[in-house]
Amino acid sequence: MILMAKLTREQKAYKQWADSRKPGPSLGRNIVVAYIVGGLICTLGQGVLNYFVSQGMSPKEAGGPTAAVMILLGALLTGLGIYDRLGKFAGAGSFVPITGFANSIVAPALEYKREGYVLGVGARMFQIAGPVLVYGMSTAWLVGLVHWLIHK
């Protein structure tokens, strides 16, 4: 703000003009990239699911192990510093799949590691996963209640 005050009127006008021409991150580009990256992560998940089904599980039974494998992948790529770079590039394409849920657990745990294993790693792991669990579990609980009231 101090810098702004020192600008002359001409400089202000120029700054306004320049800002209006600055290429902003385009909505279209973001959506296409999110679609492609998110779609590819799900395609990989389908491959893992198909593997477990080929080992004799039903698609429903295979859901848990598939989630576990994808979580392992997301967590490892976060540890290696790759997933956060993917996140900058792909936005929701990387944070909406379950690999992004793993990233949301590992990334803050690593970042706050120097605050210790209890208050750093242990507490910060749930910075984003916590709200997701609180509202996800409570919504499912409520849906169960409504379902029970309707059907009993």
Added chain:
Amino acid sequence: MDFVYAFLVGGAICALGQLIFDLTPLTPAHVLVLFVSSGAILSGLGVYELLIDFGGAGATIPLPGFGHTLTSGVIQEMEANGFWGIFSGVMENASVGLVAAVVIGLLVSLLFNPKG
């Protein structure tokens, strides 16, 4: 063909997340909370099951699929064991994913150090 449907459905859910993220002041955490709760509600309405029949992992891997996993466990348990399944059922199907996320998350956090 299941790969194509997984790509189409999974990509569409992520693109919707990006749309919400770009057009509203919501952070990724808000979008994830919105998605997991929406998935839980759509599951109760019987809609999410149809999406999984069509999109397979394209519907289960994105976060609304986790909401479905939570709700399907509750309804399943309440139908099998009566009212008190409302508590035990929440983690019935979701426990694998949740425990995997916590344990693997901790292991990776112990093994690696922050980059940059």
